[in-house]
Amino acid sequence: MAPQIEIQIIAVIVAVACALPGTFLVLRKMSMMSDSITHTILLGIVLAFFVTHDLSSPLLIMGAALMGVVTVWLTELLSRTRLLAEDAAIGVVFPLLFSIAIILITRYAGSVHLDTDSVLLGELAFAPFDRMVIGGVDIGAKAIYTTGILLLINLAAIIVFFKELKIATFDPMLAAVLGFSPALVHYGLMALVSLTTVGAFQAVGSVLVVAFMIGPPVTAYLLTDDLKWMLILSGIIGAVNGILGYQAAALLDVSIAGSMAVVTGLVFFLVFVFAPRRGLIRSLLRRRNQKLEFAKATLLFHLSNHENSAEENAEAGVDTIKTHLHWTGEFTSKIIRSLEREDCVQLSGGLVKLTPEGRYAIMRNYITLFSP
Amino acid sequence: MFNSIISLFSDYTFQTVALGSALLGLISGVLGSFAVLRRQSLLGDGVSHAALPGVVMAFVLTGSKNTEVLLLGALISGLLATLFIVSIVRHTRVKFDSALALVMSVFFGLGLVLLTYVQKIPNSNQAGLKRFIFGQASTLLKRDIILMVICGLILFALVLLFWKEFKLFTFDSDFAQSLGFSPKKLNLLLSFMIVLAIIIGLQTVGVILMSAMLITPAVAARQWTNKLWGMVTLSALFGAVSGILGTAASSLVPKLPTGPAIVVCVSAIVTISVLFAPGRGVLHRVYQRRKNKVLYKFEGGVSDGTAN
Numbered sequence: 001m002a003p004q005i006e007i008q009i010i011a012v013i014v015a016v017a018c019a020l021p022g023t024f025l026v027l028r029k030m031s032m033m034s035d036s037i038t039h040t041i042l043l044g045i046v047l048a049f050f051v052t053h054d055l056s057s058p059l060l061i062m063g064a065a066l067m068g069v070v071t072v073w074l075t076e077l078l079s080r081t082r083l084l085a086e087d088a089a090i091g092v093v094f095p096l097l098f099s100i101a102i103i104l105i106t107r108y109a110g111s112v113h114l115d116t117d118s119v120l121l122g123e124l125a126f127a128p129f130d131r132m133v134i135g136g137v138d139i140g141a142k143a144i145y146t147t148g149i150l151l152l153i154n155l156a157a158i159i160v161f162f163k164e165l166k167i168a169t170f171d172p173m174l175a176a177v178l179g180f181s182p183a184l185v186h187y188g189l190m191a192l193v194s195l196t197t198v199g200a201f202q203a204v205g206s207v208l209v210v211a212f213m214i215g216p217p218v219t220a221y222l223l224t225d226d227l228k229w230m231l232i233l234s235g236i237i238g239a240v241n242g243i244l245g246y247q248a249a250a251l252l253d254v255s256i257a258g259s260m261a262v263v264t265g266l267v268f269f270l271v272f273v274f275a276p277r278r279g280l281i282r283s284l285l286r287r288r289n290q291k292l293e294f295a296k297a298t299l300l301f302h303l304s305n306h307e308n309s310a311e312e313n314a315e316a317g318v319d320t321i322k323t324h325l326h327w328t329g330e331f332t333s334k335i336i337r338s339l340e341r342e343d344c345v346q347l348s349g350g351l352v353k354l355t356p357e358g359r360y361a362i363m364r365n366y367i368t369l370f371s372p
Numbered sequence: 373m374f375n376s377i378i379s380l381f382s383d384y385t386f387q388t389v390a391l392g393s394a395l396l397g398l399i400s401g402v403l404g405s406f407a408v409l410r411r412q413s414l415l416g417d418g419v420s421h422a423a424l425p426g427v428v429m430a431f432v433l434t435g436s437k438n439t440e441v442l443l444l445g446a447l448i449s450g451l452l453a454t455l456f457i458v459s460i461v462r463h464t465r466v467k468f469d470s471a472l473a474l475v476m477s478v479f480f481g482l483g484l485v486l487l488t489y490v491q492k493i494p495n496s497n498q499a500g501l502k503r504f505i506f507g508q509a510s511t512l513l514k515r516d517i518i519l520m521v522i523c524g525l526i527l528f529a530l531v532l533l534f535w536k537e538f539k540l541f542t543f544d545s546d547f548a549q550s551l552g553f554s555p556k557k558l559n560l561l562l563s564f565m566i567v568l569a570i571i572i573g574l575q576t577v578g579v580i581l582m583s584a585m586l587i588t589p590a591v592a593a594r595q596w597t598n599k600l601w602g603m604v605t606l607s608a609l610f611g612a613v614s615g616i617l618g619t620a621a622s623s624l625v626p627k628l629p630t631g632p633a634i635v636v637c638v639s640a641i642v643t644i645s646v647l648f649a650p651g652r653g654v655l656h657r658v659y660q661r662r663k664n665k666v667l668y669k670f671e672g673g674v675s676d677g678t679a680n
């Protein structure tokens with residue numbers, strides 16, 4: 001297999017493997033926990049290295065994954081004291097663990113190849129050099145198999161525990177009532193996140209694991225309300241990001257992982273702007289419409305309040321309304337014109353007068369606003 | 373030992389680095405208090421990652437490695453990232469933490485892309501750009517200190533000038549709005565100031581540890597007082613003290629990097645605060661619970677059941 005194809009396969013596998021647990025992180029408002037874990041696993045790797053003195057030992061991965069869970073546990077221990085907010089607890093725990101890791105590396109592991117650069121930045125381009133050889137036969141890059149196993153674990157865990165994850169995410173109380181501990185589900189998920197982080201950061205670096213975990217789910221979140229669809233969409237978006245990112249990187253000859261993160265950002269941005277129901281354009285249009293509708297209703301109520309009263313001349317004049325409602329002249333005439341078009345008001349002698357249709361509209365507004 | 377400490381404090385390099393770290397602790401302590409109280413602790417983490425493309429971009433555009441130029445680039449991309457985060461949160465149902473994680477990792481990725489791009493430009497000496505990722509307090513020069521002092525003075529002046537507004541806005545932004553303050557403008561100003569404080573710290577402790585400098589002293593200070601001015605003062609003090617202690621430790625112990633040493637110091641302060649703070653700390657609460665248990669036992673047997 002050509003190395004380019006292999007790299008893309010790895011990218012797709014990593015992206016899908018990250019997007020699955022990432023979906024639950026986004027829904028549980030724990031996105032920043034992934035950032036925290038990506039940093040603290042370094043300490044796990046270092047500690048495990050001191051035990052094994054072997055950089056290729058699988059114990060390193062175990063140590064790293066365990067440290068991810070310890071990070072979550074420490075953060076919750078701290079935030080459960082209620083002495084500080086949860087985000088502050090994250091911000092206190094991970095820099096400390098990360099600092100300890102750096103100090104240990106600088107002091108005791110200076111001679112080994114365990115530098116912070118490769119951990120933080122990662123390099124996918126080197127992945128095809130590390131081959132998987134069984135019985136003398138080269139069967140592809142090692143990373144395809146390691147990340148492939150990771151993907152299978154994630155898929156299996158999410159399919160088997162789908163119901164539990166769903167209920168514990170959206171209604172932890174119900175989960176507790178139904179008899180399975182939300183804490184158990186929570187730590188199970190966190191173990192999955194830690195494992196995924198460890199498996200993925202060797203390929204793409206620790207900071208970009210965050211982009212892979214959070215980017216596709218957040219994008220999918222703007223497109224669907226259904227958890228299953230959100231998982232599927234996240235996977236698809238992640239895979240697309242991986243391939244497009246690689247192509248862009250190959251074209252411009254730049255960092256592959258970085259380029260995939262940038263594509264993740266661009267895809268999110270497109271969806272953010274154009275999403276059919278929750279996009280920026282729709283949100284702005286809706287907001288503008290609401291403002292206009294509200295202004296129209298306000299003006300109608302205003303007119304009705306002063307209709308046939310002594311101060312009508314002062315309150316309902318075409319030129320005086322704006323001072324009474326604190327509107328700009330332009331906005332006022334726009335609202336009046338729009339109401340005129342709907343036959344709710346008519347102008348007579350410089351005054352704005354309600355029509356029967358207008359009175360009917362007021363009734364309707366009143367009912368929608370104030371009836372239970 | 374004592375002699376080495378004496379000689380250390382008369383060492384010029386040490387004085388420069390310690391002064392820089394202390395100033396950094398002071399500045400981030402003050403601004404961090406507001407970030408923590410407004411539940412935006414992790415903004416520091418986000419902004420400091422997001423500063424990377426700005427640093428590289430500034431280098432690409434100007435070809436200069438002047439700290440001021442690079443920091444200006446960092447400031448611009450930090451502010452841009454903040455703007456993105458705010459507008460994502462405002463216009464979609466995506467929560468602050470997800471928006472933050474997304475924007476910071478994407479910006480950092482862009483920084484890496486630019487960094488690999490710069491490496492290909494012939495005759496460009498990009499070495500040193502990476503110090504913004506990991507930070508190197510030992511490279512602090514006198515002119516960096518001067519820059520810090522200037523930025524610090526501007527920030528302190530702004531904090532003092534808008535003290536009442538910030539206070540009101542931090543604790544009750546609805547009330548502030550009803551009084552006629554524009555929360556949008558105050559939010560923008562405060563965010564700008566926090567971003568500026570983060571940027572100043574970047575080259576000393578680096579991207580990853582800067583968030584600790586912002587959050588940890590403020591969290592520690594919060595445990596000792598309920599007053600805003602007390603918290604800001606204590607937080608600044610904690611930040612400055614750990615800056616000096618961390619620098620001293622890294623000078624006395626061989627092969628101890630400065631940034632992590634500072635973070636360990638400030639984390640020790642937070643641990644002590646959370647455990648021992650009077651009236652609030654964990655130990656106080658354990659003691660209270662025990663006392664109540666004893667009291668309950670004494671009175672419970674008598675009054676229980678007879679009251680009704």
